[in-house]
Amino acid sequence: MRHVVRTTLLLAASAAALSAVEPQAPKPAAAKICTTCHTTAPDNLRGHFDNLALKNSSFQLKIDERTEVLRFDKATVKVVTPEPAADVEAAFKSIAKGHEVRVQFIEKDGVKTAVTVAVKPPVKLAANETITLDEIQKLVAMGPEKGGYFLFDSRPAPRFLEGAIPTAVNLPFPAFDKNLDKLPADKGALVIFYCSGKTCNMSPGSLAKAKKLGYTNAKVFVEGMPAWTKKQPGVLSPAALKAAYLDTNTPLVILDARPAAQAEKGFLKGGVAAEPAKVADLLKTFPAAKLKPPVVVVDETGGEAAKTVAADLVKAGYVGVNILTGGFKAWQAAALPVETGTLAAKAVFVPKPRPGSVSVAEFTKIAEAALAERGAIILDVRNPDETKNGVIKGALTIPEPQLLARLSEIPKGKPVLCHCSTGIRAELAYHLLKEKGYDVRFLPAEITIIDSGEFTLD
Structure with a gap:
């Protein structure tokens, strides 16, 4: 009996030891969208440029769901941008948040x-291989039959579901060869591809594949x-609205352009009253465009009322405005949830918090608590020239x-709750400490601290 127990314990210990030394899967060096067109060298990273902290010579690089924090030496780093910059700082400042970049590092x-x-440069194509926004708008206004065109969205399906150019069909570049049946039989027909903008290689890649198949126009x-979204609203289907926004709990604003008496008999959850004649009043309290x-x-069928309201929002500077294809009737036909009663009178939008962030209210409550009752470490990651003017009572400064x-x-x-003066360096600190196994969050807000330790948050 002892022999059996001893053997069992030895096996368990061996299994634990093997588990302890089991190698972890390597972290991806490139965002999934980058791997569509590029391979990545061992000392390189590819992703989307995120927060820049010039004070600390640091920046964040988003690689899908994870974040890398990188340092740089202003005297030696080389920043390659499409347009020449006056100096390194100007070059870094010119990189838009979310822009694709390749980083070589040590x-x-x-x-x-x-x-x-x-910085990823704009794609280069011959003039006869491109079509302008004005030309696209004219064609879409006519429709595929009258305009004689076939419009394809080369972006992956999740992006297409979030909204697309009207009349477009999704033909993702990564799955192009598996969806050739979507292309027209007539190889002389006008075939148009688009994707995520001037630096995106997916639509040019689709063009190259189409030309190899013999398409001449x-x-x-x-x-x-x-x-497109800066000039015109997009469209999405009821199924796309459900999949891209409702099923993922992605915050959005749903505007109902129908007369109130009609809409109250049945509407989408969270719907806000937005009759075309009342849009000007609605915009007075609308969430800021910068959000x-x-x-x-x-509207009832995806018709003129919805188009009018959507156009007014685009004119007011809102991007990401879409019309529900087929309107409320299509939503009902898809047997999707409907509510009755009174529509909301005011649009409210609360962006999804950045991963790891702590709310202003929670941070304030913890920071104002007595030290013995605080239950968390306040970590001030500002530089010494900033902390000399004031620190939250009991905060650790590094x-x-x-x-x-x-x-x-x-x-x-x-x-651990990290803060700086704006939230940018605090987020850098969050990623560094999370990587080291800390229970950490960061304050994504501007904070001013005086010599008494009192603080105000914006």
Whole structure:
């Protein structure tokens, strides 16, 4: 009996040891969308440029769901941008948040330092291979039959579901060869591809494939969906609205352009009254355009009322405005949920919080609590020239660039709340500490602290 027990224990210990040394899967070096067209060298990363902290010579790179924090030396880093910049700082400032970049780096003691940051340039095509926004608008206004065109969205299906140019069919570039049946039989027909804008290679890739198949009148709308949404509303189907927004709990604004008496008999959950004649009043309290709220406009059939309301929002500077194809009737026909009663009178939009963020209200409650009752460590990651003017009472101060060298000063037994002055460096700190196993969050807000330790938040 003892022999059996001893053998069992040995096997369990061996299994635990094997589990402990089991290698972790390598982290992806490139965003999925980048791998469609590029391979990535071992000392390179490809992703989307995120927060820039010039004070700390750092920036964030988003690689799908994860974030890399990279340092740079202003004296040696090379920043390659489509347009020449006056200096390194100007070059970094010119990179739009979310733009695709390639970063070559060196790594020492767990710190990645960027050597080269190359901004993805606009695609280059011959003039006879492109079509302008004005030309696309005219064709879409006529429709495929009268306009004699076939319009294809080369973006992956999840992006298409969020909204597309009217009359477009989704033909994702990564799955192009599996969907050849979507192309017209007539190889002399006008075939148009578009994707995510001037630097996106998916529609040019689709063009190349179409030409190899023998299509002689294929073109690319290079400016793509970003240019369209600045001038015109897009469209999405009831199934797309459900899949892209409702099923994922993605915040959005649903505007109902029907007369109130009609709409109250049945409407989409969260619907806001938005009759065409009342849009001007609605806009007075509408969520700020800089928040880029996704907006879906619904009328009975996806007709003129919805088009009028959507056009007014686009004129007011809102992007990401879509019309529900087929309107409320199509929603009902798809047997999707309907509510009755009174529509909301005011549109409310609360963006989905950035991963790891703490709300202003929760941070304030914790920071104002007595030290013995605080239950969390307030970590101030500002530079010494900032902290000398005031620190929250009891806060631990470690400048963000020094975090990895001073981890021993940060206890792991309590939650850690990072803050800086704007939220940018606090988010850098969050990613660094999360990587090291800390229970950490960051404050994504501007904070001013005076010498008494009192603070105000914007």
